[in-house]
Structures are given as structure tokens and as C-alpha cells.
Amino acid sequence: MQLGKQTSAFSRPVYIYSAGCTAGHREGQGPLAGIYDKIYEESALGLESWEKAEAIMQKDAFSYALRKSGLSESDLRYILAGDLLSQCIGSAFGMRDTLLPFIGLYGACSTMAEGLALGAMLVDGGFADNLGVVTSSHFCGSERQFRFPLEYAGQRTPTAQWTVTGAGAAILSKNGPGPQITHVTMGKIVDMGIKDVSYLGAAMAPAAYDTMKSHLADTGACPQDYNVIVTGDLGSVGAGILRDLFLNDGIDLGERYNDCGMMIFDPHDRELAAGGSGCGCSAVVFCSHILNQMRLNNWQKVLFCGTGALFSPVSALQGESIPSVCHAVSLCNN
Amino acid sequence: MQLGKQTSAFSRPVYIYSAGCTAGHREGQGPLAGIYDKIYEESALGLESWEKAEAIMQKDAFSYALRKSGLSESDLRYILAGDLLSQCIGSAFGMRDTLLPFIGLYGACSTMAEGLALGAMLVDGGFADNLGVVTSSHFCGSERQFRFPLEYAGQRTPTAQWTVTGAGAAILSKNGPGPQITHVTMGKIVDMGIKDVSYLGAAMAPAAYDTMKSHLADTGACPQDYNVIVTGDLGSVGAGILRDLFLNDGIDLGERYNDCGMMIFDPHDRELAAGGSGCGCSAVVFCSHILNQMRLNNWQKVLFCGTGALFSPVSALQGESIPSVCHAVSLCNN
Numbered sequence: 001m002q003l004g005k006q007t008s009a010f011s012r013p014v015y016i017y018s019a020g021c022t023a024g025h026r027e028g029q030g031p032l033a034g035i036y037d038k039i040y041e042e043s044a045l046g047l048e049s050w051e052k053a054e055a056i057m058q059k060d061a062f063s064y065a066l067r068k069s070g071l072s073e074s075d076l077r078y079i080l081a082g083d084l085l086s087q088c089i090g091s092a093f094g095m096r097d098t099l100l101p102f103i104g105l106y107g108a109c110s111t112m113a114e115g116l117a118l119g120a121m122l123v124d125g126g127f128a129d130n131l132g133v134v135t136s137s138h139f140c141g142s143e144r145q146f147r148f149p150l151e152y153a154g155q156r157t158p159t160a161q162w163t164v165t166g167a168g169a170a171i172l173s174k175n176g177p178g179p180q181i182t183h184v185t186m187g188k189i190v191d192m193g194i195k196d197v198s199y200l201g202a203a204m205a206p207a208a209y210d211t212m213k214s215h216l217a218d219t220g221a222c223p224q225d226y227n228v229i230v231t232g233d234l235g236s237v238g239a240g241i242l243r244d245l246f247l248n249d250g251i252d253l254g255e256r257y258n259d260c261g262m263m264i265f266d267p268h269d270r271e272l273a274a275g276g277s278g279c280g281c282s283a284v285v286f287c288s289h290i291l292n293q294m295r296l297n298n299w300q301k302v303l304f305c306g307t308g309a310l311f312s313p314v315s316a317l318q319g320e321s322i323p324s325v326c327h328a329v330s331l332c333n334n
Numbered sequence: 335m336q337l338g339k340q341t342s343a344f345s346r347p348v349y350i351y352s353a354g355c356t357a358g359h360r361e362g363q364g365p366l367a368g369i370y371d372k373i374y375e376e377s378a379l380g381l382e383s384w385e386k387a388e389a390i391m392q393k394d395a396f397s398y399a400l401r402k403s404g405l406s407e408s409d410l411r412y413i414l415a416g417d418l419l420s421q422c423i424g425s426a427f428g429m430r431d432t433l434l435p436f437i438g439l440y441g442a443c444s445t446m447a448e449g450l451a452l453g454a455m456l457v458d459g460g461f462a463d464n465l466g467v468v469t470s471s472h473f474c475g476s477e478r479q480f481r482f483p484l485e486y487a488g489q490r491t492p493t494a495q496w497t498v499t500g501a502g503a504a505i506l507s508k509n510g511p512g513p514q515i516t517h518v519t520m521g522k523i524v525d526m527g528i529k530d531v532s533y534l535g536a537a538m539a540p541a542a543y544d545t546m547k548s549h550l551a552d553t554g555a556c557p558q559d560y561n562v563i564v565t566g567d568l569g570s571v572g573a574g575i576l577r578d579l580f581l582n583d584g585i586d587l588g589e590r591y592n593d594c595g596m597m598i599f600d601p602h603d604r605e606l607a608a609g610g611s612g613c614g615c616s617a618v619v620f621c622s623h624i625l626n627q628m629r630l631n632n633w634q635k636v637l638f639c640g641t642g643a644l645f646s647p648v649s650a651l652q653g654e655s656i657p658s659v660c661h662a663v664s665l666c667n668n
Contacts, residue, residue, distance in 0.1 A: 086420035125459025
């Protein structure tokens with residue numbers, strides 16, 4: 001059901017049946033690592049390239065999610081997948097061996113939320129009883145592709161975020177256990193003119209603000225209605241900007257607001273100070289900690305806002321600013 | 335409604351309300367050029383880069399589609415968009431100025447069909463009354479990104495296709511005029527081990543075969559039920575392989591089968607002999623000739639099969655084969 005300008009509410013429950021996540025060594029030293037399904041000790045997984053490793057991480061995350069659901073692959077109707085690698089090869093190669101219809105997405109780091117939102121619409125619309133959503137990112141591959149080769153040993157700016165090495169997969173279903181997805185809000189492209197690719201949190205924060213405002217307006221909710229509101233990968237800088245944008249409206253997001261990029265790494269690690277980023281960042285945190293807290297009933301209602309910076313190395317070198325997007329998914333316990 | 339393993343049939347009509355397309359100079363000399371909305375004489379449109387030009391081509395195509403529909407932008411609920419440029423910047427920058435929720439896709443050259451299929455599901459599911467689907471490609475940008483810089487003046491192999499410079503946009507709606515989308519079949523990733531990036535038709539033909547077979551099985555149709563069956567960009571080589579694959583099953587696709595890559599360029603131009611490719615190829619042909627022929631009632635029932643090669647320059651250089659996908663959309667007059 002359409003609610004306001006951007007939000008859809010679901011007429012029947014759409015459940016997160018199960019989820020799986022895999023992560024790199026550094027992520028495996030972070031505060032949430034105890035609940036990851038798999039931690040790889042070596043960044044290339046012993047393979048010939050980081051790109052091949054990322055595809056395997058995605059495949060593994062999907063296998064864990066599927067195994068936990070008790071469903072077989074043929075019970076799924078679609079795979080929705082995307083990643084940050086050019087032409088989304090993490091997903092194409094990671095999901096190549098499934099015999100499932102493949103819906104390729106590109107939402108940059110918002111891909112997990114985009115996939116959950118689209119997937120929920122497909123389940124609610126009756127087009128799938130069960131489907132998979134999967135995404136990933138890899139620090140080494142991302143650095144080489146978006147910034148500098150690692151061998152260049154470039155200095156990081158204080159606002160630079162650290163691309164998470166990891167993958168997350170969720171199985172959506174018209175059957176439980178849950179939590180349920182109750183509403184999704186698809187975001188508009190917002191571009192406030194930021195051109196610094198080491199300052200993505202600032203580029204994405206206005207998109208998060210725009211989508212969250214729309215979500216609250218469309219649903220008539222207020223931040224207090226949620227136990228937790230999480231953005232995908234604004235990092236500490238972007239999260240601060242988002243807080244300020246809401247404060248300008250007289251809304252204090254307070255303790256209930258957090259960002260996956262700040263949750264995934266040790267906040268005392270100065271190299272990672274601005275926090276994590278990448279499709280894998282929100283995917284790993286969502287598929288582990290967020291679902292875990294909801295299943296433990298510590299959190300009953302969560303707003304998950306995936307954020308993405310829709311730039312490329314080419315657009316940055318051509319002097320373009322960084323268009324950003326945010327998609328929001330509202331979850332509640334059954 | 336789910337039909338068989340991969341197909342959805344729609345409970346209420348989903349209409350193609352309007353469409354627009356824009357094309358480059360060379361495309362403007364092809365046999366379909368008389369019905370294009372705009373032909374640019376210069377490949378960079380007077381801008382600083384081909385990438386910026388591609389974004390404008392996409393924006394223009396969307397403007398034509400919107401204008402012809404008589405709808406205003408705010409009547410649309412979503413834009414579904416993607417392209418071949420890394421991180422899909424043609425779409426991010428082309429659609430940046432719309433104030434519409436943005437659903438980013440990556441289906442390589444199958445993007446028009448992927449967008450039409452997903453869009454039809456969103457309309458049928460009640461999540462949108464009207465939405466836009468848009469995609470594009472650019473010969474110069476694609477050559478630089480996927481193969482060699484133009485300045486290198488590389489020789490083309492006989493199987494090499496020519497990336498179409500062009501963009502197409504369609505407005506889907508729960509209201510007429512039409513034609514209607516009646517069924518969509520989402521394709522699986524098929525990879526038969528082809529590694530030659532100048533032989534994409536051969537990589538994609540088995541994916542087209544797989545999806546078309548699934549579509550026919552799921553719907554109980556046979557090729558004779560369609561006036562026309564078109565693939566997106568197999569080109570002459572891939573189209574021949576597809577014909578052979580069906581002939582092995584005792585099915586002669588015959589005259590009713592054609593490929594957008596062979597329709598868009600003059601078949602006597604030897605440089606373009608293997609045909610067109612790129613997201614823009616099937617998008618331009620669909621949004622001009624195919625819809626035109628249906629509206630003239632020359633064709634009553636069409637199966638539009640978008641084909642995509644899910645490789646990247648990195649995956650090719652790493653020795654990987656070319657995973658491919660095909661999504662099919664069945665259209666009929668009202």
C-alpha cells in the first residue's frame with residue numbers, strides 16, 4: 001500500500017527468515033565479531049585476487065543464510081544482489097552458481113537496504129514466497145578501484161572511512177520467524193555539492209536526512225517510536241552532520257541513533273576513527289547484530305537506513321560532486 | 335501471480351504509457367532513425383566528457399517520455415535506472431535532478447528489460463501508479479572503459495559488436511494507452527565459459543535461450559504465439575547461435591525472431607556487421623520501433639528479451655569467463 005510520497009506499507013507480513021554474514025580479519029577484531037558466521041584470516045582468502053575473494057565471501061554469506069532458513073535453493077524465487085565493484089562482479093560471480101533468477105542492483109553502499117526494500121515489495125506483491133538479498137564489499141578491492149592502490153601507501157584524511165571487508169545475505173519470506181518488514185521508503189538522489197571522495201559521510205548525510213524525514217512524514221511516526229534508528233555508513237562525521245540536520249528541526253535523535261560504520265569497528269582504533277563504509281558495512285551489521293538484537297527482543301522496532309554515494313572514480317576525476325541516496329526499511333518484531 | 339519457476343503474470347494490466355529515446359549520430363543513420371525523438375550530431379554533446387554526455391542523453395530520453403505521457407514528474411513514484419558505466423554514473427547523474435525515489439539497477443545490457451520487468455511488478459503489486467524506467471550507453475565511453483581507448487585505434491574482430499550511443503525511457507502505468515506488459519520472466523545467470531570480450535553474443539546467447547525456454551514453459555506458449563520475438567543485443571553472431579540452440583530442440587524461430595543489435599544499424603555497414611550492443615541498444619529499439627509497431631497494430635504480441643553480459647574489464651583481465659543473463663517481457667496490445 002502506498003503511504004505518502006515515498007513509502008510503502010505491507011498488507012501482509014514480510015519476514016526476514018534468516019541471514020548470514022562473513023567478514024574479514026580486521027572486522028573480526030571488532031565489537032560485533034562474536035556473532036559473525038565466518039571470519040577469514042587472509043584478505044584474498046588464498047585466491048588470486050581480492051575480487052575473486054569478494055565473490056566467495058558473498059557466496060558464503062548466502063550459503064549461511066540459506067542453511068539457517070532450512071530452505072533449499074530451489075525454494076527461493078529470486079536473488080537480488082549488487083556490490084561496489086565496477087559492473088557488480090562480486091555479485092555476478094558470487095551468485096553465478098546458483099540456479100536462481102538474478103536481479104542485479106546498484107545502490108552503492110545502500111544495496112542491502114535497497115534489496116530488502118525491493119525484495120519486500122516483491123514478496124508482498126505475491127511475486128515471490130521466498131527470495132535472497134545479498135551484497136558485499138572488500139577494503140583492498142575498493143581502495144584500488146576508488147582511491148589509490150594499497151602499495152601507494154597513501155595517507156588517510158581524518159574524514160576517510162574504511163571500506164568493510166564482508167558480505168551479508170538475508171532470506172525474505174512470506175513466512176516467519178521474523179522480524180517483519182512493515183514499511184519501506186525509497187530515497188531520492190540528494191547532492192549537496194560535496195566533491196571530496198574522502199568525505200563521503202558528509203555527502204550522504206543529507207540523503208539520509210531526506211529519506212528519514214520522508215519516512216517519518218509518510219508513516220506519521222516520530223523517532224521515539226523506534227528503539228533504534230541506524231544508518232548504513234555515514235561514519236562518525238556523517239552521523240554528526242545527520243544529528244545536526246535533525247537538531248535544526250528541533251529533533252534530537254539521541255541515544256537511539258547509531259551508524260553501522262561506527263558499530264562495526266573498535267571506536268578507539270584511530271586509523272578507523274571515521275568508521276566503516278561499503279555495501280558490506282550495513283549488510284554485515286544488519287545480518288548479525290541488528291537481527292540478533294531483534295530476535296533477543298532487546299529491540300522491538302528498528303529503522304534501518306542504507307546510505308549510498310553514487311559516484312565513480314571517473315566522475316570524481318571529472319570534477320563532479322557526489323550524488324547520494326538512502327533507502328529506509330522499518331522492521332518490527334512479530 | 336507466480337507462473338512456473340521464473341515467470342510472473344499480472345492480475346491487472348500494466349501499461350507502457352509512453353516512451354522516449356535519444357541517439358547518437360551513427361545511430362541516427364540507421365534504419366530506425368526516423369522515429370527517434372532526438373539525434374545528437376556530436377558524440378560529447380559539446381560537453382567535457384562522454385560520461386557527462388551519456389547522463390544528458392538519459393535525462394533527455396526521460397524528458398521526452400514524460401512529456402509524451404502528459405504526466406508531471408511528481409505523478410511518478412519511482413525511477414528505475416542503470417547503465418554500463420562503472421557505478422552506473424550515467425543514471426546517477428542523468429536522474430540526479432529528478433525529485434523521484436531512485437531504484438538503481440545493474441543488469442548490463444539487459445537493464446531495459448530488467449527495469450520493465452521490475453517496474454511492472456511494482457505497478458501490479460500496488461506500489462506505484464506510474465513509474466519511469468531509463469537506461470543508456472555510449473560507444474566512446476564504453477570502448478574506453480571495457481576495451482581500449484579510441485585513440486589506440488584497435489582493430490575490431492568480426493564478432494565484435496558496436497556499443498550503441500543512445501538512451502531509452504519508458505513510463506509504466508496502471509492506466510493506458512498501452513501496449514500492456516502481461517508476463518515477465520526473470521533470468522538466471524548462465525556462463526558457458528566464453529572468455530573473449532569481443533564475442534559477447536556467444537556468451538549471452540545461452541542465457542537468452544535459457545530464459546526464453548523458461549518463459550515458454552512457464553506460460554505454455556510457443557514461438558508462433560508471438561508476432562515478434564526480439565533479443566536485446568546478441569548481434570548477428572549471437573542471434574545465429576540462439577537460432578541453432580532452438581533448432582536443436584526442433585524449434586525454428588524463423589522470421590519472427592530478430593535482435594535489436596541487428597535492427598538498429600545498417601546491415602551493410604561492415605564495421606558494424608556483428609551489430610549493436612549496450613544498454614542503449616535494446617532501450618532505443620524498444621522505446622521507438624517496437625512500441626511504434628505495436629501501436630500501429632502491426633504487431634499484437636511481442637516477446638522482448640533483454641540480454642546482458644555481467645563481466646567487467648577487471649574480471650576479464652583476471653581470466654574469468656563471462657556470466658550472462660536475460661530477462662524477458664511479454665507485451666500485447668490491449
